[in-house]
Amino acid sequence: SQWGEENLQALSIQEGEDVTMNCSYKTYTTVVQWYRQKSGKGPAQLILIRSNEREKRSGRLRATLDTSSQSSSLSITGTLATDTAVYFCATDRGSALGRLHFGAGTQLIVIP
Amino acid sequence: GGIITQTPKFLIGQEGQKLTLKCQQNFNHDTMYWYRQDSGKGLRLIYYSITENDLQKGDLSEGYDASREKKSSFSLTVTSAQKNEMAVFLCASSILGSNERLFFGHGTKLSVL
Numbered sequence: 397s398q399w400g401e402e403n404l405q406a407l408s409i410q411e412g413e414d415v416t417m418n419c420s421y422k423t424y425t426t427v428v429q430w431y432r433q434k435s436g437k438g439p440a441q442l443i444l445i446r447s448n449e450r451e452k453r454s455g456r457l458r459a460t461l462d463t464s465s466q467s468s469s470l471s472i473t474g475t476l477a478t479d480t481a482v483y484f485c486a487t488d489r490g491s492a493l494g495r496l497h498f499g500a501g502t503q504l505i506v507i508p
Numbered sequence: 509g510g511i512i513t514q515t516p517k518f519l520i521g522q523e524g525q526k527l528t529l530k531c532q533q534n535f536n537h538d539t540m541y542w543y544r545q546d547s548g549k550g551l552r553l554i555y556y557s558i559t560e561n562d563l564q565k566g567d568l569s570e571g572y573d574a575s576r577e578k579k580s581s582f583s584l585t586v587t588s589a590q591k592n593e594m595a596v597f598l599c600a601s602s603i604l605g606s607n608e609r610l611f612f613g614h615g616t617k618l619s620v621l
Contacts, residue, residue: 436614
């Protein structure tokens with residue numbers, strides 16, 4: 397699980413396996429965004445899930461949001477070696493203008 | 509589609525030096541951001557700007573200045589580089605605010621000797 401000032405977590409799996417990464421947050425948010433950052437690149441958004449949504453899917457990705465426990469998860473089914481990256485969750489802490497706060501991230505390594 | 513261009517890609521400075529990082533976007537987005545990324549850590553917000561000539565401090569603004577003279581550009585100045593400092597600075601933009609998608613540049617990697 398990731399948030400705030402925690403250090404980066406690492407996860408290593410075999411190609412083809414499914415994986416779930418978790419994120420917990422401390423302050424109300426209007427959205428949770430999940431980003432992926434590949435080596436040497438900037439983060440790219442994967443999924444945005446709003447506070448009135450419980451689940452969002454995009455291809456092999458599935459994000460969930462539980463506002464009562466203030467937690468979100470990102471699942472990837474049938475991982476590929478190209479899914480190797482750092483995955484971040486980010487929240488707005490209730491303010492729609494300007495401040496997106498990122499967790500420490502999960503380093504996912506998918507072994508071919 | 510659009511793109512965010514950060515220059516330079518690599519920046520090597522001396523302790524105490526003032527260093528400027530530049531960012532250009534052609535999305536026509538209103539809001540732009542500067543984040544700092546340290547190895548093994550999450551992104552920390554330095555400054556953001558919701559429109560031309562607007563500046564808002566983030567969580568890590570001390571030691572930095574920013575400038576948004578045009579809608580398409582946002583620059584960041586390290587006012588006095590710290591010895592052995594090493595980080596990646598990421599610029600981003602979005603249509604409105606933080607409840608929308610952020611588009612990031614590839615980053616400027618700073619090393620201070």
